[in-house]
Amino acid sequence: MTVRTRLLDPAVGQAMSALSATAKKGLGDPALAELVVIRASQLNHCAFCLDMHLAIAREQGVSEKQLDLLAAWEEAEGAFDERERAALELTEAVTVLTDGFVPDAVYERAARHFDEVELAHLIGLIVAINNWNRVMVSRRIPPGGYTP
Amino acid sequence: MTTTQDTPQDTTAQYAPETAPRLDWATLAPDVYKAMIRLDTAARQGLDPALYHLVKIRASQINHCAFCIDMHTKDALAAGESVERIVQLSAWDESRHFYTGKELAALELTEAMTVLTDGFVPDEVYEKAAKQFEETELARLISAITVINAWNRFGVTARMTPGHYQPGQHK
Numbered sequence: 001m002t003v004r005t006r007l008l009d010p011a012v013g014q015a016m017s018a019l020s021a022t023a024k025k026g027l028g029d030p031a032l033a034e035l036v037v038i039r040a041s042q043l044n045h046c047a048f049c050l051d052m053h054l055a056i057a058r059e060q061g062v063s064e065k066q067l068d069l070l071a072a073w074e075e076a077e078g079a080f081d082e083r084e085r086a087a088l089e090l091t092e093a094v095t096v097l098t099d100g101f102v103p104d105a106v107y108e109r110a111a112r113h114f115d116e117v118e119l120a121h122l123i124g125l126i127v128a129i130n131n132w133n134r135v136m137v138s139r140r141i142p143p144g145g146y147t148p
Numbered sequence: 149m150t151t152t153q154d155t156p157q158d159t160t161a162q163y164a165p166e167t168a169p170r171l172d173w174a175t176l177a178p179d180v181y182k183a184m185i186r187l188d189t190a191a192r193q194g195l196d197p198a199l200y201h202l203v204k205i206r207a208s209q210i211n212h213c214a215f216c217i218d219m220h221t222k223d224a225l226a227a228g229e230s231v232e233r234i235v236q237l238s239a240w241d242e243s244r245h246f247y248t249g250k251e252l253a254a255l256e257l258t259e260a261m262t263v264l265t266d267g268f269v270p271d272e273v274y275e276k277a278a279k280q281f282e283e284t285e286l287a288r289l290i291s292a293i294t295v296i297n298a299w300n301r302f303g304v305t306a307r308m309t310p311g312h313y314q315p316g317q318h319k
Contacts, residue, residue, distance in 0.1 A: 008287055138269045
């Protein structure tokens, strides 16, 4: 496995960073943001992103138990609260668009736990990590490049 | 060409009622919207607009973004793209003679990068694209595919309503 290309227009990279930063700030919950970002990166199989965000999540004090169980959060009773579950369910629906839409039940659950401004930023964050997943997976950027 | 009607064309048919969007995300999160516009502007630099229209339509089809399909097919038509090439796009692999080698490689890469959850971007797909596009151009194409995927996610999640877009409205 080798890198395919490291090229990415700096203006694109900066704009992607700005999108991530503003969405994360608007959500106002850094620990939840990492759970969302890691779950999307699992679904999109982004090794670079997983390596980076698992390190950030640990820095931010996200528990090992949550990180261990994240890939099976639906079955992990007691490990995630209702707000986290609503965010993770929305993350999955928005990430796997090709299988269908974002179901009403999923959207409505998220809308019960997040006010509209938070929800708009949460969607922005899910989009932003999907962006990173795409540019990293397609260029085959290896994991391990990130140091906290 | 009439592309300005707000409703489907047959006025006697009993169509389902139009639904309102779920969330006016761009107004609720203007910072996020601004960041998306900045990203969109950066990503399209130097990319052949005709090729990019095809990429945008195909990604929007796979992601089922009704608003995006409305917008990008109208923009493509307004820019002089043929109806035939737009119609055939959802079956491009069976209608290869409608498209150039570059377009075919870009469409294949678009599909692979859009359906990431089913697996990675296959070497064969990447290499085909790398044969058609030089490295800087390919990096641009990757950015562009990423950005249409981003718009698709906002469009579908917020359930943005198709049918009202005027060509050139978002430029």
